Amino acid sequence: MQKRLDGLVAAVFTPMQADGSLNLAQVGPMVDYLISHGVNAIFACGSTGEGPLLTVAERRDTAAAYVEAAARRLPVIVHVGHSSPAEARGLAAHAQQIGADAVSAVAPWYFKPASVEALIACLAEITAGAPELPFYYYHIPSLTGVGLDVVELLRCGGDRLPTMVGVKYTAPTVDELQALLEFDGGRYDVLFGRDEMLLSALSVGVRGAIGSTYNFAALLYRRLIDAFDREDLREARACQSRAVAMIRLLLRHGGLPAFKAIMKWLGLDCGPVRPPLLPPDVEDLAQIKRGLDALGCFE
Numbered sequence: 001m002q003k004r005l006d007g008l009v010a011a012v013f014t015p016m017q018a019d020g021s022l023n024l025a026q027v028g029p030m031v032d033y034l035i036s037h038g039v040n041a042i043f044a045c046g047s048t049g050e051g052p053l054l055t056v057a058e059r060r061d062t063a064a065a066y067v068e069a070a071a072r073r074l075p076v077i078v079h080v081g082h083s084s085p086a087e088a089r090g091l092a093a094h095a096q097q098i099g100a101d102a103v104s105a106v107a108p109w110y111f112k113p114a115s116v117e118a119l120i121a122c123l124a125e126i127t128a129g130a131p132e133l134p135f136y137y138y139h140i141p142s143l144t145g146v147g148l149d150v151v152e153l154l155r156c157g158g159d160r161l162p163t164m165v166g167v168k169y170t171a172p173t174v175d176e177l178q179a180l181l182e183f184d185g186g187r188y189d190v191l192f193g194r195d196e197m198l199l200s201a202l203s204v205g206v207r208g209a210i211g212s213t214y215n216f217a218a219l220l221y222r223r224l225i226d227a228f229d230r231e232d233l234r235e236a237r238a239c240q241s242r243a244v245a246m247i248r249l250l251l252r253h254g255g256l257p258a259f260k261a262i263m264k265w266l267g268l269d270c271g272p273v274r275p276p277l278l279p280p281d282v283e284d285l286a287q288i289k290r291g292l293d294a295l296g297c298f299e
Contacts, residue, residue, distance in 0.1 A: 008209060014054060076100050080130075139167055158187075
């Protein structure tokens, strides 16, 4: 994998059977669909993939299925974060063994690191499991509760985390995002993780983005990026506005469970979500369908 990832990186779902068991036979068709819609890479077993709700064995099986299905046609980043750094290290070692292109990890979220030094110690243990793979720190304070200064992480951890090449930055603080992009002459690859703010991220220099809605609306976001690149801000804003309306609609109806419902409508049934997440009810589904039709998100 090249150090820099450009374009759209789909944070992929973990497909499940109706009873909640894995349905890895669906992984191949999903990867083919994403490639046909211009997705540039895959991020497996993250938040969208319900990674924290899977067993370690399920996470290994899911990661292996995505690496096999990708078949080097596009890079696969495997999220290995866990509340136990030792388990995360084992997942990282497995990702290296199966031929993943990179690994990523959130901070431990139960007993949280209270300082940048504590976070570096955790990440050092995790990355030691995959010394040959590039590593992206996954910053998502809304879910982990760890909001430590990421610029300080790069400043203090750069030499102590030799495989760290970048950050998956899922936060709305564009000022910190810009500081990360410019740190040490642009040394690190910063991938943005808020789909509803992609245009804001592009404006400060982001070139790669990881997101959930890129699974089913990649064409809309590709139009946004193309418009930005040709300096057609009117079109770029229109695309972003449509994405914002789509995401607000889906969040009103459960977020991730609604995302999975859309995949079923597209012919790629990813099954239900794991508890404590709840599936949308019949009325939710009807409102989602009406709202998406009105927005024309898939035209």
